[in-house]
Amino acid sequence: MNGIADMKLGDYKDNTIDAFGDAYEFLMGMYASNAGKSGGEYYTPQEVSELLTRIALIGKTEVNKVYDPACGSGSLLLNFAKILGKENVRQGFFGQEINIATYNLCRINMFLHDVGFDKFDISHGDTLIDPHHWDDEPFEAIVSNPPYSVKWAGDENPLLINDPRFSPAGVLAPKSKADLAFIMHSLSWLATNGTAAIVCFPGILYRGGAEQKIRKYLTDNNYIDCVIQLPGNLFFGTSIATCIMVLKKSKSENSTLFIDAGKEFVKITNNNKLTQANIEKIVAAYANREDVPHFARLVSNADIEKQDYNLSVSSYVEQEDTREVINITELNAEIERIVSRGDVLRREIDAVIAEIEGGAE
Numbered sequence: 001m002n003g004i005a006d007m008k009l010g011d012y013k014d015n016t017i018d019a020f021g022d023a024y025e026f027l028m029g030m031y032a033s034n035a036g037k038s039g040g041e042y043y044t045p046q047e048v049s050e051l052l053t054r055i056a057l058i059g060k061t062e063v064n065k066v067y068d069p070a071c072g073s074g075s076l077l078l079n080f081a082k083i084l085g086k087e088n089v090r091q092g093f094f095g096q097e098i099n100i101a102t103y104n105l106c107r108i109n110m111f112l113h114d115v116g117f118d119k120f121d122i123s124h125g126d127t128l129i130d131p132h133h134w135d136d137e138p139f140e141a142i143v144s145n146p147p148y149s150v151k152w153a154g155d156e157n158p159l160l161i162n163d164p165r166f167s168p169a170g171v172l173a174p175k176s177k178a179d180l181a182f183i184m185h186s187l188s189w190l191a192t193n194g195t196a197a198i199v200c201f202p203g204i205l206y207r208g209g210a211e212q213k214i215r216k217y218l219t220d221n222n223y224i225d226c227v228i229q230l231p232g233n234l235f236f237g238t239s240i241a242t243c244i245m246v247l248k249k250s251k252s253e254n255s256t257l258f259i260d261a262g263k264e265f266v267k268i269t270n271n272n273k274l275t276q277a278n279i280e281k282i283v284a285a286y287a288n289r290e291d292v293p294h295f296a297r298l299v300s301n302a303d304i305e306k307q308d309y310n311l312s313v314s315s316y317v318e319q320e321d322t323r324e325v326i327n328i329t330e331l332n333a334e335i336e337r338i339v340s341r342g343d344v345l346r347r348e349i350d351a352v353i354a355e356i357e358g359g360a361e
Contacts, residue, residue, distance in 0.1 A: 062088035071095030074106035137189035142196035152178035229313035
């Protein structure tokens with residue numbers, strides 16, 4: 001602190017670079033990369049944050065307010081300030097975090113990025129059991145990277161099946177896997193004209209049981225706008241290839257877009273990273289909603305029903321076959337030529353051996 005006090009930084013409001021805030025984000029990123037799983041619990045890589053934000057902002061130049069039900073250090077929320085400008089998030093930034101240390105990190109992060117106390121409302125607690133923003137919903141933009149497959153009360157708590165956030169699906173997410181509970185919570189608090197972009201564990205796209213019933217509810221009611229397959233090894237502490245589920249309440253067609261971005265990355269040391277070009281390609285495919293061979297496909301919800309509500313991207317977007325094409329006719333001709341040549345060589349060798357044996361007598 002003493003060292004920083006001596007630096008001639010001038011008035012931070014006159015600078016385009018948020019030196020303190022960006023330095024804080026950078027240090028958290030460095031900590032997350034070294035801390036492995038514990039670091040990844042609260043920090044989403046900036047390029048993934050930007051992708052989620054850009055998707056949630058398609059067609060918008062301002063939003064009423066943004067929300068993250070598992071906000072961690074707040075990096076997802078702050079991307080709206082970076083991309084839109086704080087003044088274009090009219091009613092501020094809202095989030096909830098269950099870990100008290102991370103909750104405090106988030107509040108510090110808001111201050112360091114010059115988001116005033118009157119412009120954010122970050123709460124501490126369990127979003128699924130004790131949500132703190134009932135009076136603030138609905139939200140025009142929701143972004144989140146909730147914890148993967150964490151345990152929650154589920155059907156052990158008889159009150160939850162009557163909770164207006166979860167009851168429409170008629171079933172609760174499994175006790176051992178709360179992923180779809182976060183999806184249902186976000187959908188419930190999403191504004192009619194809003195977009196929610198949520199990072200998901202891939203298992204929720206194809207597992208049976210209660211999760212399949214929730215997928216059926218989401219698909220039949222046309223709430224799923226897009227499913228994006230991300231590359232593996234993007235997040236600190238896990239090599240899992242995650243996905244993004246995009247939710248909307250007012251779609252214009254009964255179809256779901258699937259994007260296979262599994263190959264959209266560059267490798268940096270031990271981790272993969274989305275480049276700006278990768279982000280632009282994914283966002284453009286999402287905005288255009290058109291078929292792109294081996295990358296994007298718009299699928300009718302009736303076809304998804306025929307697939308038993310399987311939402312895995314690989315079930316709809318065909319992988320490009322990069323194997324070498326072999327001409328069987330040419331291969332057979334080459335084999336025949338080799339065999340003929342072998343016969344000739346064998347006869348020549350036999351003749352040489354016979355000559356040698358004759359000379360020896």
